[in-house]
Amino acid sequence: MMNQRLLPRTELGEMMTPAYVLDESALRRNLKILLDVQQRSGCKILLAQKAFSMFAVYPMISEYLAGTTASGLYEARLGHEEFGAGDVHVFSPAYKENEICDIAKYADHIVFNSFAQLRKLRGYCKGKSLGIRINPECSTQDEPIYDPCAPDSRLGVTLANFDEAEFEGVDGIHFHTLCEQGFEPLAKTVEAVEQKFGKYLHKCKWVNFGGGHHITKTGYDIEGLLSLIKRFSEKYGVQVYLEPGEAVVLNAGWLVAEVMEIVHNGIEIAILDTSAACHMPDVLEMPYRPPLFNSGHPGEKRYTYRLSSRTCLAGDIIGDYSFDEPLKEGDRLCFEDMALYTMVKNNTFNGMPLPDIGILRSSYELVKRFGYEDFKGRLS
């Protein structure tokens, strides 16, 4: 008998593992918050597909959000194909000449990272609303890998590099400087943007505040956000866009895995049928210790285990966790907040099978199962 106390929902004990399971009701809860922000502030919110591209639920998301944003051709095409009639925005640090024509088929808003790219490629974008990404040089966080305002950043045009003549005919300004942040850092960033680029904001039709807003997290200052957006759009006469990824699916999915074996070597080590390196790469890249349902920190509960993977990489360790009862083979574990930056980043290193993708409605529904052909198909 598997330990039911380790499952937030009994349905998660029944399907095959590993599996990413989207919680439809949690997604809807987030979407309602984002719809409310749009209705009360007049802004438009786009899904940043970089964080989450489970297109099976795009029809549902499209009931609440205004469209999608893409990091390049493939995401733009996916948004165009799967999101219904919504806006398709795209930003990439650099576009290839042979991509931009296709991008222009799918996207309606195209944002450039430099005036050189704009100059070179704007001729291919007839009829599109063009934007330029700026760098307000206003750091509000300490993680350089997530800070586009860090020194020597390649992302966005600084005020010193702003080409006023080339800006002629451009509709919008885009900035993206936040990552998992509250309202205060946004307010500080907007202040820097207005102070440095105010003159250009007056010429815009739209301004995109990027992503990284933790709007759906408990405690986010939504009223502050609403009044900032209203003031800003009135002052400059612009449409404000937000393009969160994480906030759309925050706490809206699990990665369900199974204990395959317990190894004793100084400590107790559980080998799972999943992998940090393959199925939740941010655990090793950020790095962070993912939340796990009904578990504690090491030593907090009676039985402590190192949760590890079944790849050959020694460092493929998810983290140390404690439990009320000993783990045993066949137990299911539910890693939490696993909808974002997981499916879009996974890989088949070590020949690892990819997790199923499923959705929990009133019951569990399998959306997609992968196989050997997905492993072989990206090699030759």
Ligand SMILES: *Cc1c(COP(=O)(O)O)cnc(C)c1O
């Ligand atoms: C990553 C990214 C987003 C989404 O960021 P989240 O942290 O997932 O909200 C939005 N816009 C741009 C340009 C990005 O690079």
